[in-house]
Amino acid sequence: GDQVEQSPSALSLHEGTDSALRCNFTTTMRSVQWFRQNSRGSLISLFYLASGTKENGRLKSAFDSKERRYSTLHIRDAQLEDSGTYFCAAAGTGGNNKLTFGQGTVLSVIP
Amino acid sequence: EAAVTQSPRNKVTVTGGNVTLSCRQTNSHNYMYWYRQDTGHGLRLIHYSYGAGNLQIGDVPDGYKATRTTQEDFFLLLELASPSQTSLYFCASHRDTYAEQFFGPGTRLTVL
Numbered sequence: 001g002d003q004v005e006q007s008p009s010a011l012s013l014h015e016g017t018d019s020a021l022r023c024n025f026t027t028t029m030r031s032v033q034w035f036r037q038n039s040r041g042s043l044i045s046l047f048y049l050a051s052g053t054k055e056n057g058r059l060k061s062a063f064d065s066k067e068r069r070y071s072t073l074h075i076r077d078a079q080l081e082d083s084g085t086y087f088c089a090a091a092g093t094g095g096n097n098k099l100t101f102g103q104g105t106v107l108s109v110i111p
Numbered sequence: 112e113a114a115v116t117q118s119p120r121n122k123v124t125v126t127g128g129n130v131t132l133s134c135r136q137t138n139s140h141n142y143m144y145w146y147r148q149d150t151g152h153g154l155r156l157i158h159y160s161y162g163a164g165n166l167q168i169g170d171v172p173d174g175y176k177a178t179r180t181t182q183e184d185f186f187l188l189l190e191l192a193s194p195s196q197t198s199l200y201f202c203a204s205h206r207d208t209y210a211e212q213f214f215g216p217g218t219r220l221t222v223l
Contacts, residue, residue: 004153030209041199041217048211087153089212097142097209098169101153 003027004090006102013078013109021073021105023088030091032063032071033099037085046073046086058082078109113138115215117202123221124192132187132218134202142205143185144212145169145177147198154201160185192222 003026013019023032034046047054049063049071060074071088085106089099115136124130134143141162146154156169158177166177174196176188185204189196199219203212 006153031211033211035214041219043201043214043217045211045214050209089154091209096159096167097205097212098156098159099144099154099203099212101155103153104151 004088004100004102006088006105008105009103010106011108013075013082013107015078015080015109015111017078018074018076019078020075021086021088021107022070023072023090023102024070025068025090028068028093030068030093030097032061032088032090034061034071034073035087035089036082037087037104039084043087075107080109080111083107083109113140113204113213115202115204115213117200117215117218119218120216121219123223125223126193128189128192128222130189130192130220132189132200132202132220134185134187134204134215135183136202136204136213137183138204138206138213139182140204140206140213141182142208142212143179144203145175145185145187146201146203147171147196148201148217149198157187157200189220192220194222196220197222 031050047061051065053062058076089101144159145157160179202215
């Protein structure tokens with residue numbers, strides 16, 4: 001089945017620094033969603049992209065519009081409240097909208 | 112933003128127990144999904160539905176049944192719960208065929 005490979009699996013950032021997370025797809029995907037999961041387990045939706053880029057505050061996401069086989073999430077000026085587990089999830093080009101999730105990136109922002 | 116609610120939020124049962132997890136959305140969404148998330152992993156799809164009365168099998172369906180009684184309500188049934196079904200369960204929904212999925216707050220199930 002469709003595979004979503006997310007990297008890195010864990011990341012430590014100092015406050016104020018920038019970084020990027022990446023998801024590679026083993027096949028062409030139709031759309032991608034990015035989530036942050038907090039310590040209570042709640043999934044917070046960050047972005048939904050069918051193509052191009054979206055930006056929200058210090059977060060920016062891009063979905064490769066050409067081959068549709070990877071997506072990135074950029075974090076600018078990391079803050080303590082950005083800590084959590086980040087997931088990407090992609091929907092394939094078949095006749096349904098099933099999401100395949102990556103394994104997650106555990107992000108720790110340290111003072 | 113679309114709202115998806117789940118109940119209960121936490122549930123503890125014993126091996127062999129009968130459990131029903133409920134999901135409701137009032138956004139006229141056609142598509143609804145049940146996922147499970149195990150510690151340290153992403154979500155995996157159990158069952159999903161295109162509309163009232165419709166059921167589709169997901170990627171990890173063994174041990175689960177589902178029922179979509181109305182457009183709003185989607186239930187996940189564990190008729191003989193096992194410890195391997197201890198997990199965090201999420202429901203999601205969306206309106207159109209290819210659209211953003213909206214997730215509920217999750218139900219934490221423990222099977223002793």
